[in-house]
Amino acid sequence: MVDDDEAVRDSLQLLLEANGHQVQVFEAALRALEACAGAAPGCVVTDIRMPEMDGLEFQERLAKTHRDVPVIVITGHADVPLAVRAMKAGAADFIEKPFSHETILASIASAMARSAADIDPAVQARLDDLTPREREVMELLVVGHPNKVIGYRLDISPRTVEIHRARVLDKMKARSLAELVRIAMRAGVDPAS
Incomplete structure (x- = not known):
């Protein structure tokens, strides 16, 4: 989980852990990228607007080393071209904040259950x-x-x-x-x- 907003990180971490997920949280994309260098995560949830490296650049750089890792992009500032860019770069989902617990949990479950190449x-x-x-x-x-x-x-x-x-x-x-x-x-x- 990568988000520069501490409240979002804390609430998502609590929600995900309460639903049986092991979670690592990062406030910066660069630190998350370094952590992913050793082992591939099961799923990544990242905000778009962050200092130093935004979520889309993080997603693109992560895809170079961990192509099959599903990435869910979350944002409070969504627009259609941004969503298209994220999805073309391979995002498993694009979710606008605020979102319900059910939405993020269903998105993570779906992303982890299917391969990137599968079309329903x-x-x-x-x-x-x-x-x-x-x-x-x-x-x-x-x-x-x-x-x-x-x-x-x-x-x-x-x-x-x-x-x-x-x-x-x-x-x-x-x-x-x-x-x-x-x-x-x-x-x-x-x-x-």
């Missing part, structure tokens, strides 16, 4: 159920384009984009755009630029 067959079936136009809209949403830009790029009205967006969220069983980004990145969707 149910998610693949949902992707296959999208129409070609819905797939185009989803790829542009995942990059972070607003409805007006998507409408312009696809030569459709913003209202039509809203309808496709609602259908994509429904078919992909995503409750929010952030969740859609996580699902798409885990499934290996290569977003349009």
Whole structure:
């Protein structure tokens, strides 16, 4: 667990240990990287905004030596391009603060249970159920384009984009755009630029 906020570190450590996990906490990514040099951790939870080295740089450097270690990125300052960057770099999940205990525990359990290359067959079936136009809209949403830009790029009205967006969220069983980004990145969707 890497976070420069002591309260977050302490509360997550207590939660994880209470649920049977062995936890090492670090306030700085450089110290965590040094600790990971000796042995690969089972899972890493890291904040993004930290002094010296941010969580995304930490994730990228960790991947060079421990490619199969799942990394869960947490942040209080999320935006779609940031989420896309984290997921493209191999993050197992991207979670916005504040999050529930259930959310972080489920994310850690999921990250540790699957290999980075596995795509859930149910998610693949949902992707296959999208129409070609819905797939185009989803790829542009995942990059972070607003409805007006998507409408312009696809030569459709913003209202039509809203309808496709609602259908994509429904078919992909995503409750929010952030969740859609996580699902798409885990499934290996290569977003349009």
